[in-house]
Amino acid sequence: MSSPSTLSDFFDQARLSAQVFHLGRRVHPCDAGHFRAFEEERTAWESPLRGTARVAIVLHAEGTPAQQAVVWCLAFPLDELGQLQPAPRDAFLRRLHERQGERPSGEALLDPLKDNPLAFAPEPLTLALLHAQAFKILGLPPSAKFAEAQAYYTGEPDAHDWASLDYQSVADWCVRMDAAQARRLAGRVDALPGEPLTALCRMLEHLPSEEPELIEALRARAERDPGLRDACLRALLASPIDAAAAQLVRLLDHRTSVEELAIISARGWHHLEHEQRLARYLEAIAQAPALDFTNCVRDLAQLPRLRLPVIMALRNAADGSAVRRRLNELPRR
Template sequence: MSAAISTLYQLLENMQVNCRWFDAGHRISKLSQSQWQQFEGGQIGYPHPYLKQAYLGLAFWPEDDQRKQQVQLWCLRFPLDEQGKLDLASRDQFLKHLLIALSSNLEAAKKDEQLTAVLEGNPYVFKPSEEKQANLHAIVSQQLKQPHSAFMSTALEYFAKPEGDDWQQLGIQGLADLACRWQDYQNEICAAIANLPSPVLCSFCHCLEHHAINGRIADALVLRLENTIEDSDAKAEQIALMRGVSFCQDATRVEKALNLVLSSPVIMDVEMLVSLSSRCSEQLVSDKYALVFLEHLAAAGNDVFAAVVQELLFQAPLRETLLRFIRSPDRSETLSQAIGHLFSQPKPQTATEDKAAEQKH
């Protein structure tokens, strides 16, 4: 490795590019330059670990490209240590692999034809699901004040009159762009939510979960959830609606949806339990919900309980609070047995399970 370049931040400086960092785990969100520098320097843990790794979206463009017409997007993931901090050996291996591919010619890295080639075979590069990729592109475009894709116009036309089989012409990119610009199209979105076919609703909610929507849109989602909560055939819709409202600015709306779900049969669906643990983790470790949620997890089986709780315990801000409830004397026998299984027979997640979880969520 070049002695002059020992961090990814230094590499980008040498390439003379502007860049934006994004967390690309459960929820896509912007990371500040300071957060990245502190994380890469080993000063802080990763803010939002996902499957014990840091999933990143890196958007960058040449400093002389004022109109941002040459934006490149890399999707990277790095393993974390027990404290949730960057595994520096992995970062060094990534840099070494990258610098060899570049043949130390950093100027060449600015050319489109070079950028694709230098990442080929790099073990720290990942390909997001089509849904995650669409949302990442939509969010990056909005952050950089670029126009939305041409697909959004089709999505808007459909939302104005959501009926028939026309939804099959919709692309996920159009839905992602519309969700990203929810503030500008609140009337259209709120009017359509009650009538969207289930496949469109689910895809759109999976896009909305990346955005801090307001109470108005959340109310439309919660109303549809109320109307479908007793329908045993609408589990996919119920899970999607919960995900869609999970990042609402108003916590009371999130709690209303949580109360509906926790008191309905869908709470026993494993996908709902996993979705709640990853999208509503802060609410679920509160005094109001923690024991109830842990009991539901325990009822789902020891393996499900262990996988979900291990992931939650890996998040430093949640660990102490969650441990307090795990030690609670008010727990049931089923929960006690699940906790005993968790600590007596730890089962680390395999690479195959990691990949399956990534594709699903």
């Protein structure tokens, strides 16, 4: 048997079932074809974070119960174009190939992570979101407090207090929430205390809602509650629907704060795949002296879907604009 040249090849040869998840800007499933193409250096990573492709790979040997799955959390370094830098991955593959004859499963699958420079430990929120999505995909039941979280957020009469819940139960419910429950939740957003609303919003940043009533409820709460404004904005701007894009435009219509500009980049960047919105956003960050314009632009340009639009917007910046002034201030090479 030939040595595997990618992790995808290794999983095939070792007869391991592998489900890949993004752990970068959002926690969500990664298409297997995209991961393979990335490994084969045929495409840039679609969701880079600080120069890395952060993934979780949920593994279990074929024919074994899904409950025996283990998780690899790996951060692959990227080059300036968002492509894989293969050397660290290749070193990891060599370690794996040494154990390939054992057809690893269970705890043996964790051995290659020991002292592995690619491995990292995600924060608790990320792990809760990962477990919730992986358990649903693998057909496993949610956590024990799932029903309590559902009852609390939908306002059922016998709901427990917020204090009895945890991040895992909230993540499990958000992953499995249907449209009818989202509409019921929309009616509860205005009355939710700060802590449970913030927890909900942190989940919705990664699990964007397409329910217009919920997006409108978050917008209204953001407008009336300054202390929860940023949390609500992060959740609603993550949504792909037109109402969320309209909120981004409303933010740009006024003097956008540094915090709001950061939220747009982190959670609403997909709404910048629009020539006018992108140009206005770049002008806004150019007008913010507290922001490092170069780093902000570089962060956006790392996203493959925005790289060319950003380059074109910079090239077409009008004379006298803040963007043109910032570009003129850059050192000449």
